Each structure stands twice: as C-alpha cells, then as structure tokens.
Amino acid sequence: MIPENNIPKSWKKEELPHKFCPGCGQSEALKILGYAIDELGIQNKTIYASDIGCSLLSWNMFDVDTIQTHHGRATPVAVGFKHAKPEAVVLAFMGDGGGYAIGAQHLINACMRDDKITIILINNANYAMTGGQMAPTTLLEQITATTPQGRKLADFGLPLHGPEMLSPIASDNAYIARSISNDFWGLLTTFKKAINNQIEGRGFSFVEVLSMCPVNWKTDAQESINFVEKMAEIYPVKEFKIPEGLKC
Amino acid sequence: MLSEAKSAPSGMKILISGEGGQGVQIISEVIAKTAHKIGKNTSYMPQFGVEQRGGASVAFLQIADKKIIYPKFSKANIVLVMSNRSIDAVKQYLNQETLFIFDSTNIDNEHLNQIRNEVTKVLNINAREWALKNLSTKVTNMIFLGALLQYLPDIKVEDIKNVLSDKLINSKNAELIDMDFRAIDYGYNIAREENNNLNGQETKEIENISQDDNKTWQRYPKFCKSCELCIVRCPVKALSFSNELNYLGTQLPQIDINKCTACGLCQLICPDGAIKVTKKN
Numbered sequence: 074m075i076p077e078n079n080i081p082k083s084w085k086k087e088e089l090p091h092k093f094c095p096g097c098g099q100s101e102a103l104k105i106l107g108y109a110i111d112e113l114g115i116q117n118k119t120i121y122a123s124d125i126g127c128s129l130l131s132w133n134m135f136d137v138d139t140i141q142t143h144h145g146r147a148t149p150v151a152v153g154f155k156h157a158k159p160e161a162v163v164l165a166f167m168g169d170g171g172g173y174a175i176g177a178q179h180l181i182n183a184c185m186r187d188d189k190i191t192i193i194l195i196n197n198a199n200y201a202m203t204g205g206q207m208a209p210t211t212l213l214e215q216i217t218a219t220t221p222q223g224r225k226l227a228d229f230g231l232p233l234h235g236p237e238m239l240s241p242i243a244s245d246n247a248y249i250a251r252s253i254s255n256d257f258w259g260l261l262t263t264f265k266k267a268i269n270n271q272i273e274g275r276g277f278s279f280v281e282v283l284s285m286c287p288v289n290w291k292t293d294a295q296e297s298i299n300f301v302e303k304m305a306e307i308y309p310v311k312e313f314k315i316p317e318g319l320k321c
Numbered sequence: 322m323l324s325e326a327k328s329a330p331s332g333m334k335i336l337i338s339g340e341g342g343q344g345v346q347i348i349s350e351v352i353a354k355t356a357h358k359i360g361k362n363t364s365y366m367p368q369f370g371v372e373q374r375g376g377a378s379v380a381f382l383q384i385a386d387k388k389i390i391y392p393k394f395s396k397a398n399i400v401l402v403m404s405n406r407s408i409d410a411v412k413q414y415l416n417q418e419t420l421f422i423f424d425s426t427n428i429d430n431e432h433l434n435q436i437r438n439e440v441t442k443v444l445n446i447n448a449r450e451w452a453l454k455n456l457s458t459k460v461t462n463m464i465f466l467g468a469l470l471q472y473l474p475d476i477k478v479e480d481i482k483n484v485l486s487d488k489l490i491n492s493k494n495a496e497l498i499d500m501d502f503r504a505i506d507y508g509y510n511i512a513r514e515e516n517n518n519l520n521g522q523e524t525k526e527i528e529n530i531s532q533d534d535n536k537t538w539q540r541y542p543k544f545c546k547s548c549e550l551c552i553v554r555c556p557v558k559a560l561s562f563s564n565e566l567n568y569l570g571t572q573l574p575q576i577d578i579n580k581c582t583a584c585g586l587c588q589l590i591c592p593d594g595a596i597k598v599t600k601k602n
Contacts, residue, residue, distance in 0.1 A: 091593065096592065
C-alpha cells in the first residue's frame with residue numbers, strides 16, 4: 074500500500090526543498106522517519122534532537138519541536154529532556170561521527186543506563202559534511218580524503234560495528250537493530266518498533282541506518298546503491314535485540 | 322544605458338550570486354585574475370553560508386583604477402543572479418542605477434516580484450536553455466561571464482580565455498575548455514542586445530506529466546534534485562531524464578506511461594518527495 078502523500082505530513086512542506094545533497098541516503102531515511110511519525114500519530118509530542126554534521130541539515134525538516142545540540146551531544150540532551158518530560162517521545166538523530174567517535178561515551182552510557190529514548194544513527198562510512206574524511210565506520214581499503222591509499226588494518230584497526238558493540242551491554246528491554254535506507258518497508262518497520270519501544274516505556278532503542286553519500290564517495294546513483302549493498306555485507310542488516318512483547 | 326554602466330566613476334562593483342555549485346566563484350575568480358593581469362586594482366571576496374553545502378553563494382567583485390579601500394560595498398553597479406534563492410541575498414545591494422542580469426529560463430516571477438520596484442535596468446539572457454541545447458548545463462556560468470565582459474570594456478575576451486585555459490590546463494575533461502570558450506563567445510554576443518524585460522517563468526508547484534485511464538504520474542520541479550535514484554531503481558525502466566530542467570539547472574525525470582505499472586516505488590524512494598503516483602480503480 075503506497076502512502077497517499079508523497080511528502081510525510083510531519084515534514085515542513087514550506088521548507089522544501091531540503092538542504093541535503095542530491096541522492097543523499099539521510100534524506101531517504103528522514104522521509105521514512107516522517108512516515109513512521111505520521112503512522113504512530115505522535116507528531117505533537119515528539120522532540121527531535123539533532124547532532125552536528127550533515128544530520129544538522131534536518132533541523133527545519135520536521136514540524137515538531139527540535140533541539141540542535143553540540144558535537145556528539147544529541148544523546149545526553151535527549152536523555153535530559155526525557156527525564157524532565159517523560160511523556161514526550163524523544164528522538165536523537167546523529168551521524169556515525171557524532172555517535173561512534175566524539176559522542177561514543179554518551180551512546181554507551183545511555184545504553185547501559187537503559188534510558189528510554191530512541192537513537193537513530195546514520196552510517197555513511199565517512200565524515201560527510203567536512204568533505205569525506207575517515208570515520209570509525211570507514212570500510213577497510215576504502216579511499217577517503219584522509220586515507221588516500223585506503224584504510225589500512227595495521228594503522229586504523231577494524232571498522233566499528235555499533236549495534237554489535239551495544240548489544241552485550243544493553244538490557245533485555247532494549248531494541249537494537251541495523252537497517253538500510255534503500256529498504257523503505259524494512260526501515261519503516263524498524264523505526265516504528267524503535268519508537269514503540271519508547272512509547273511503551275520499556276527501554277533504550279537504537280537503530281543504525283546504512284546510508285548513501287554519493288557526493289563524497291564520488292559515485293553515481295547505481296554505484297552508490299552497489300556501495301551501500303557492499304556495506305550491508307560487512308555490516309549485517311538485522312535486529313540484534315528485540316524485547317518481549319514489542320508491537321510492530 | 323550601456324555607456325552609463327561602462328563609465329562608472331569609482332570603478333565597477335559587481336555582485337554575482339547563485340546556488341553553491343553553479344560556478345559563481347569560478348567566474349569571479351577568473352575576472353579578478355584577468356583584471357589584475359592587465360594592471361587594474363581588483364578585489365574579489367567570496368561569501369557563502371556557514372558550514373553547510375548548498376544555499377546561496379555570493380561573490381563581491383571590484384575593479385578600479387584607484388585604490389580599493391574595502392572589499393565589500395553597499396550598492397552594486399552590476400548584479401548577476403543565477404537562481405531564485407539568490408535574489409534574497411542580493412536584494413539590499415540594488416538601486417536605480419544597478420544593472421540587473423538574470424536568466425529568464427531559470428528565475429520565477431514569484432521571486433522577481435520582490436525586486437520589481439527596485440530595478441530599472443535589466444538584461445535578460447537565455448543562458449540555461451541554450452547551454453542545455455547546444456553544449457552542456459555545466460557551462461551556463463561561462464555564458465554569464467561572457468555577458469559580463471560586455472560591461473567591462475577594459476578586459477578583453479582573449480585575456481579571459483588565456484586565464485581560463487591556464488586554470489583548466491590540468492582538467493581531465495579536455496572538451497570543457499572548448500565548450501567554455503564557445504559559451505563565453507555566445508554570452509558576449511547576446512549581451513549586446515539589451516532588453517528591459519523583467520519576466521521569468523511561471524512554474525507550477527506540481528506538474529501533471531503523464532496519465533492514462535488507470536494511473537497518474539506527477540512531479541514537483543521545485544523539489545527534484547536529479548539524483549537519478551528513481552531512474553536507476555524503476556523495476557520496468559519506465560523513467561528517463563527529460564530535457565526540462567529543475568531549480569538547480571539539472572534534468573528532471575520523465576515517464577513512459579505505457580511501461581509504468583504504477584507500483585509506486587519511485588514515489589517511495591524519492592528522497593525529496595518530488596514524485597507522486599496515483600492509481601485509479
């Protein structure tokens with residue numbers, strides 16, 4: 074069943090066209106997040122916290138209350154808001170740099186404390202806004218602005234697998250999954266599960282979204298899709314932790 | 322009118338504005354370098370938004386015989402706009418003496434109405450459509466560069482071409498230099514004929530492109546960014562690029578309605594929400 078509207082109702086239509094580059098996977102993921110907010114009917118109680126990086130370009134995308142935070146601090150700000158107003162649905166949106174590098178400690182601690190927030194993390198294998206430098210999630214042998222010979226195992230170690238890192242320390246009430254921005258229905262279901270876990274007051278929810286960055290990968294549309302599918306072989310797309318009794 | 326602009330007493334103050342990526346800074350840099358080469362005092366200052374791709378990109382350019390005290394200015398002799406959004410960025414630099422150069426195939430009347438009372442001298446050139454038809458939309462900025470040279474009598478077209486070919490000497494695309502030169506010549510020639518026509522495009526928000534008894538396929542030219550995802554992912558290959566352009570100056574998709582099965586995948590995956598598919602029962 075195709076949604077009736079080509080633009081989610083929770084998007085600010087007057088701010089379109091949005092600021093993302095052509096073919097950006099983040100804007101695909103945010104469109105699906107918009108449909109998830111529409112379907113769950115939570116537009117008037119959602120708080121959207123965005124990080125620094127390409128993720129901040131979404132600051133005027135949603136017609137919901139929005140907080141813009143500092144580098145890597147979307148998680149603690151979202152946790153603080155949730156403590157102050159437990160009935161709000163708090164979404165923290167960040168990139169792989171914000172979540173796995175500068176803000177990694179907050180992500181791990183929020184997961185250990187089982188804070189009842191939903192974190193959405195975009196993994197596009199580089200620092201996109203600053204020109205495509207190496208990120209914790211850059212694949213081995215991937216060429217970026219700071220690894221012109223490719224990322225080497227001996228120098229930089231293995232790429233970081235976020236959900237795999239969080240699953241062992243998460244409680245049984247946590248929902249942890251990885252999805253891909255190209256898969257509309259799969260990602261919509263994942264978002265709805267992650268938000269429902271928070272609405273039902275169960276626990277921590279975390280979704281990593283594999284996403285495309287055609288500008289910094291220097292790929293056309295077909296090559297971007299091929300690249301993100303190659304990423305999905307290294308970062309398996311699945312649900313790592315599902316609490317009992319979670320609604321879809 | 323032409324002569325008045327040419328004989329501005331305190332040098333030429335030029336403001337160029339467009340979307341990031343349209344080549345605003347390249348043409349400003351080439352003009353500034355050429356003016357410096359022929360012994361003029363010149364100043365060029367780029368200005369674009371904070372830490373963000375896209376958005377309006379503005380270049381402040383001054384060429385004078387006297388010393389230039391400050392790189393910015395309050396009113397410009399020539400204002401060149403390449404996109405709708407850049408009109409907001411240049412509004413405050415206009416006065417009755419300013420020559421306003423714009424591309425009528427690219428700018429909407431809705432935006433031109435904001436400045437209709439403030440400008441009297443207008444040069445309306447058809448750059449983008451000509452570039453798409455004859456060369457490539459990549460060289461649209463060079464047509465504007467050629468048009469500007471008509472108002473900078475000290476700078477010869479040959480000087481500009483020399484500086485440009487020095488700049489592009491290491492370019493991978495050797496054809497680009499030739500295309501740039503042809504675009505400059507075209508721009509220089511059409512700017513001779515002035516017109517005072519401040520009329521742009523009447524673009525509709527939604528275009529009803531194709532329909533048959535069972536389905537309608539609509540697109541939003543103001544949202545589409547030509548990312549090509551819909552064309553690549555269409556399961557029946559019903560989509561392709563058309564010759565019409567969107568707000569960024571890149572090609573819009575079109576549909577072969579006979580092939581289309583109204584599966585709606587293009588609507589689902591479009592990151593910009595620029596496609597709408599309706600299936601009738």
